[in-house]
Amino acid sequence: MIHSLPPGLIMVIGALLLPLLGRRFSAWGALALSVASLAAFWTTPDFHVVNLTLFGNELNVVRVDRLSWIFALVFHIAAITASVYALHVKDTRQHIAGMVYAGSAIAACCAGDMITLFVCWELTAVSSVFLIWATGTEKSYRSGMRYLIIQVISGVLLLSGAIVHFHDTGSLAFGHFLGLVPGQTGSVRELGLGAQLILLAFGIKGAFPLLHNWLQDSYPNGTPTGTVFLSAFTTKLAIYSLARGFAGLEELIWIGCAMTLFPIVFAVIENDLRRVLAYSLNNQLGFMVVGIGIGTELSLNGTAAHAFCHIIYKALLFMSMGAVLLRVGTTKATELGGLHKSMPWTTIFCIIGAGSIAGFPLLSGFISKSMIISAAGEQHRFVLWLLLLVASAGVMEHSGIKIPFFAFFAHDSGKRVKEAPWNMLLGMFIAAFFCIALGINYPALYQLLPFKMHHAYVPYTPAHVIMQLQLLLFAALAFVFLMKTNLYPAETRSTNLDTDWVYRKLLPWLIGIGGAVVGWVDRGIRLCFRAMLGGVFDRFQRLFNDRGALGGTWSTSLMAFWAAILLGVCLLLYYF
Amino acid sequence: MKTENENSPDDSHDSKPSWIERNVNMFIMGLVIACIATLVAQLVFRPMFSTEHPAHFEIEAIFGFEAIFGFVAFVAVVFLGWVLRMFVKRKEDYYDS
Incomplete structure (x- = not known):
C-alpha cells in the first residue's frame, strides 16, 4: 500500500x-x-x-x-x-x-x-x-x-x-x-x-x-x-x-563549463561567505552539467555521484556558516575571523566540508568529481579537461581556503561566542561522517550509480592521488604567496553587481524611462489637441459673436440680394 | 538577525594568540614540505603511472605539470577577481538606496 x-x-x-x-x-x-x-x-x-x-x-x-x-x-x-x-x-x-x-x-x-x-x-x-x-x-x-x-x-x-x-x-x-x-x-x-x-x-x-x-x-x-x-x-x-x-546534448558541455568558471571569479571578491557558498554551488553544478553533456556511462555516473557527495558537503558548509550566522549574527568576512578559538568543532567540520569540495583524497569530492574530469579525458576533449582543472583550482580558492580561512582564522575579529548548539553540531557531524565515509568506502556509492560501467572506475591510483595533491597543495601555496605579498584582494564591505542588476536596477529604470516617455507623449498629444480645439472654438466665437460674419445683424437689402441669388441658382439647377 | 551570543564569555580572557596563530610559520613550512613531497612522489611512482592511470594527454606526462598548473590557475583566478572588482564593485547599500 x-x-x-x-x-x-x-x-x-x-x-x-x-x-x-x-x-x-x-x-x-x-x-x-x-x-x-x-x-x-x-x-x-x-x-x-x-x-x-x-x-x-x-x-x-x-x-x-x-x-x-x-x-x-x-x-x-x-x-x-x-x-x-x-x-x-x-x-x-x-x-x-x-x-x-x-x-x-x-x-x-x-x-x-x-x-x-x-x-x-x-x-x-x-x-x-x-x-x-x-x-x-x-x-x-x-x-x-x-x-x-x-x-x-x-x-x-x-x-x-x-x-x-x-x-x-x-x-x-x-x-x-x-x-x-x-x-x-x-x-x-x-x-x-x-x-x-x-x-x-x-x-x-x-x-x-x-x-x-x-x-x-x-x-x-x-x-x-x-x-x-x-x-x-x-x-x-x-x-x-x-x-x-x-x-548527451553537446551544448550542455559548454554551458556547464561556463558555469564552473565564472562563479569562481565572483567568489574571490564576495564578502558574504554564504553568498560565496552560493557561487561555489553554482560552480559545482557546472561539473554536473558537463557530465550530463558528455553523456557517457562514466560521465553520467560521475554526475550522479557528484550530486550525491555535493549535496552532503555543501550542506555541511552551509551548516557551518549557519552556525556562525546564529552565533555572530553575520557571515560577512570583514566582520569575522579568529572564530576557531570559540567554535572549534564548527571549525573542524567546516574544514572537512572544505576539503571534500576541494577534492582532497580520502574525502568525498575526490571520488566523484574525478569521474567527470576523467570522462572528459576519455573523450580526448583537451580544452574542456584543461578548463575543468582551472575550475578545480578555483574551487580550492573559494571553498577550500576562503570559507574556513576568513571565518575561523585570518585576523582575529575579537568576537568570542558560544559554540553552536548540540543539534547543529550533530547535523554537521552526520554530514562530515558521510564526507569521510564516502571518500574512503567509495565502492558503496559506486554500486548505487545508475549505469553499469564496462570498466570499473578506480579513483585511488598513485598517479591520480599525487596529481590531485599537486594541484591542490600548489594552489594553497599560491594563496600563501598572494597573502604574504598583499596581492590577495582584501575583503571589503561592498555589493558586487551580477545579472540580478538587470531586473533590480536596469528594468525598473527602463520602466521609469518608458513611463516618463509615455507621459511626455501623452501630455504632448493632449496639449496639441487642446490647442487645436481652442483654435476651432476661437474661430467659431469670432464668426458668431456680435461682429462676426455669421453672428452680426445683416441689412434687408443684402438679405434680399442673397435670396435672389439663391433662387436664381435653384432655377438654373431645375432647368439643367 | 537575532543572535544568541548575549551570554558569551567576555572578550578579554581569550585574547592571547591561539596555538595555531603562534605557529603559522610552521604550517606554511609544512605546506612547502608537502608540496615538495608530491613532486618527489611523482618521481618515485612515475613507472606506475602509465600502467595504472592511462594519461589522456601528453601534457600530463610533463614533470610537475599539475603543480605548476594549480599555482598559475589559482593566481590567475585571483587576478581576474581584481579585474572583475573594478567593474562590479558598488557600495554595500547599492540596492537599498
Missing part, C-alpha cells in the same frame, strides 16, 4: 499535521517524518512503477529506477541531516516549509510523467520561499519575492513545454527527449519546441549562466537552517531532470 504512494508524500502530508505538535515538538516531528519517509523508500522494490488514469490520460506518478533512486536517497539523507540541524528552531512554519519542500523534491525525482513533475516542481518553489521569508527582514521578503517569481516562471515554462510536447508527440512521459542512450550525443537544434521550453525551465532551476543569479540573491537571505534545506534540493532536482531528459 505504502509503495503505491509517491515517495516523499509522507513528508508533504505529515508536514500539514506538524502544527498539532506545537512549537516545542514540531522540529522532532519533522525529523520523525524524514526518517519514516526514508524507511518507506528504502523498502521500495527496484524499477517500481505506479500509474494513475486522470482525465483519460495515464499518468506515471511513481517511477523508481536507478537514476531516481540515488537522487531520492540523497534527498532523504539531506532532509534528515537538515532536520537534526534545525531541531532547536521553534518556528513551526519553517519545519512545515522544509518538509513540504523536501518531500515534493523527492516526489519530483520519482515522477514518471511531466504533469506530476510539474506539480512537484511548483510545490518545491512555493514551499521553499517560506524558508527565505522566515528571516523576517524587508531584504529577505524582497529577495523571496524575486526567487518565487523566477521559480514560478520556470514552472510555467515546464508546463508550456509539456503541453507543446504532448501536442506534438501525444506523450506526457518524462524520458529522454531525443531518445538517446548513454554514449550517444545530440544537439539542442534536434529538439522540438516543447523540449526546448522544458530545457529552459530546467536551465533556470539549474542556474545556467545568465539565468543563475536567483541562487546568489536568495540563498544568503534564508534562515541559518533554511539555507541548508535550500542548498540541497532545487538545483539538484534540475540536475536530475537534465540527466533524465537531455543527457
Whole structure:
C-alpha cells in the first residue's frame, strides 16, 4: 500500500499535521517524518512503477529506477541531516516549509510523467520561499519575492513545454527527449519546441549562466537552517531532470563549463561567505552539467555521484556558516575571523566540508568529481579537461581556503561566542561522517550509480592521488604567496553587481524611462489637441459673436440680394 | 538577525594568540614540505603511472605539470577577481538606496 504512494508524500502530508505538535515538538516531528519517509523508500522494490488514469490520460506518478533512486536517497539523507540541524528552531512554519519542500523534491525525482513533475516542481518553489521569508527582514521578503517569481516562471515554462510536447508527440512521459542512450550525443537544434521550453525551465532551476543569479540573491537571505534545506534540493532536482531528459546534448558541455568558471571569479571578491557558498554551488553544478553533456556511462555516473557527495558537503558548509550566522549574527568576512578559538568543532567540520569540495583524497569530492574530469579525458576533449582543472583550482580558492580561512582564522575579529548548539553540531557531524565515509568506502556509492560501467572506475591510483595533491597543495601555496605579498584582494564591505542588476536596477529604470516617455507623449498629444480645439472654438466665437460674419445683424437689402441669388441658382439647377 | 551570543564569555580572557596563530610559520613550512613531497612522489611512482592511470594527454606526462598548473590557475583566478572588482564593485547599500 505504502509503495503505491509517491515517495516523499509522507513528508508533504505529515508536514500539514506538524502544527498539532506545537512549537516545542514540531522540529522532532519533522525529523520523525524524514526518517519514516526514508524507511518507506528504502523498502521500495527496484524499477517500481505506479500509474494513475486522470482525465483519460495515464499518468506515471511513481517511477523508481536507478537514476531516481540515488537522487531520492540523497534527498532523504539531506532532509534528515537538515532536520537534526534545525531541531532547536521553534518556528513551526519553517519545519512545515522544509518538509513540504523536501518531500515534493523527492516526489519530483520519482515522477514518471511531466504533469506530476510539474506539480512537484511548483510545490518545491512555493514551499521553499517560506524558508527565505522566515528571516523576517524587508531584504529577505524582497529577495523571496524575486526567487518565487523566477521559480514560478520556470514552472510555467515546464508546463508550456509539456503541453507543446504532448501536442506534438501525444506523450506526457518524462524520458529522454531525443531518445538517446548513454554514449550517444545530440544537439539542442534536434529538439522540438516543447523540449526546448522544458530545457529552459530546467536551465533556470539549474542556474545556467545568465539565468543563475536567483541562487546568489536568495540563498544568503534564508534562515541559518533554511539555507541548508535550500542548498540541497532545487538545483539538484534540475540536475536530475537534465540527466533524465537531455543527457548527451553537446551544448550542455559548454554551458556547464561556463558555469564552473565564472562563479569562481565572483567568489574571490564576495564578502558574504554564504553568498560565496552560493557561487561555489553554482560552480559545482557546472561539473554536473558537463557530465550530463558528455553523456557517457562514466560521465553520467560521475554526475550522479557528484550530486550525491555535493549535496552532503555543501550542506555541511552551509551548516557551518549557519552556525556562525546564529552565533555572530553575520557571515560577512570583514566582520569575522579568529572564530576557531570559540567554535572549534564548527571549525573542524567546516574544514572537512572544505576539503571534500576541494577534492582532497580520502574525502568525498575526490571520488566523484574525478569521474567527470576523467570522462572528459576519455573523450580526448583537451580544452574542456584543461578548463575543468582551472575550475578545480578555483574551487580550492573559494571553498577550500576562503570559507574556513576568513571565518575561523585570518585576523582575529575579537568576537568570542558560544559554540553552536548540540543539534547543529550533530547535523554537521552526520554530514562530515558521510564526507569521510564516502571518500574512503567509495565502492558503496559506486554500486548505487545508475549505469553499469564496462570498466570499473578506480579513483585511488598513485598517479591520480599525487596529481590531485599537486594541484591542490600548489594552489594553497599560491594563496600563501598572494597573502604574504598583499596581492590577495582584501575583503571589503561592498555589493558586487551580477545579472540580478538587470531586473533590480536596469528594468525598473527602463520602466521609469518608458513611463516618463509615455507621459511626455501623452501630455504632448493632449496639449496639441487642446490647442487645436481652442483654435476651432476661437474661430467659431469670432464668426458668431456680435461682429462676426455669421453672428452680426445683416441689412434687408443684402438679405434680399442673397435670396435672389439663391433662387436664381435653384432655377438654373431645375432647368439643367 | 537575532543572535544568541548575549551570554558569551567576555572578550578579554581569550585574547592571547591561539596555538595555531603562534605557529603559522610552521604550517606554511609544512605546506612547502608537502608540496615538495608530491613532486618527489611523482618521481618515485612515475613507472606506475602509465600502467595504472592511462594519461589522456601528453601534457600530463610533463614533470610537475599539475603543480605548476594549480599555482598559475589559482593566481590567475585571483587576478581576474581584481579585474572583475573594478567593474562590479558598488557600495554595500547599492540596492537599498
